[in-house]
Amino acid sequence: MKVIYSCYWGSYLAVVAASLHLELIDVNKYNKNDILSLRLFNKISDMELGELFFIGMDDKKSEIYVMGSKNSGKILEKALKGVAEIYGFGKDSVILIDLNPYYNILLSLGILLIKRLGLIKTGMKLVLKGIAKNYDKIIKKVQCVKAEPIYEGNKQEVNR
C-alpha cells in the first residue's frame, strides 16, 4: 500500500506528517531542529509538484510518500485510486492525505517570504512557528490515518 501525504507545496506539512508517521521525529515533543534536518523539508521545487517522493516504509510495510499537489487533493485522490484499480492494484492500494486544511497564516506567510521574496531566514522562522502551532493537529491526523480501516486491512494482509 502507498500512503501519500500531500500539501500545496509538498515540502512542509507533508514532510512533517510523513516523518511523524515513520517516527523520524519525536511524536511527543515539537523540536524545530529535528524538522529542519528532515531530508525533504523545504527542498521540493515548484517544478517537482506532482511527483511522488519516497520517504520510507513503515512497520506495516506501507510505502510512505510525500507530494506537492497545490489544491488538487480531492480530484487527485480519485484519479490515483481510479488508475490503481485500472492497473489491477486495487483502489485501496493508495491513500492520499491532503494536509492543506492544516495551513495557517504563519505558514502561508513564511512560505510566501521564502518562495516569492527569497527571505529564507525570516520565512523559515514563520514556517516553523506555523508548524509548531498545528503540530498536535498534524499528529492527530497521522494517528487517524494509521487507524483507518483500509490501513488496518493492510496490516492483516502483511500478517498473513
Added chain:
Amino acid sequence: MRIFYYCYGSTHSSVVAASIHLGLLPVERIPNSNEIKHLPYYDKVETSEIGTPFYMGKDEFNSEIFILGMANHRKIIKKAILSFLEHSGSDPRDLLMIDTLKNVNRYSAKIRKLHFLSKQCKNEGTNDDKFNLT
C-alpha cells in the same frame, strides 16, 4: 496499452476525442449534434465525478481507451499519475495521456459555465473543434 484522453470535466472534448479514436464518430465529415449528444458520457459526468477515469472501449490494437477529468490541475495530476505508476513498477511506455483541451477553442471551453446556453453552444463548439481533435 492504455490511452487516457483528459480534459477539464471528462464530459466534452475528451469524450469526442476518445469517440473519434474508437470509431464512434466519423472522421470524413463533421458529425451532427445528435451524433455527439448520444455519445457515452457526453454531458453526463457530474462535477463530483471529476477525477474518476471512465472506460470508453477497446480499439483495433487492443488498447484500452479512457476519459478523465482533471479540472484546472491537469499538469500536476498527469505528473502524479505517471510518478505513481513509475513507483508501482509499471512500464510508462504502456500509457499515453492526451490533453484534449489543447485542441479546444476558447468559445467551447468558456461557455461551459453558462449552463442555460451550453446545450446548444457546446455542440457547435465541439463541431468546430472536431477537425483539430481528429
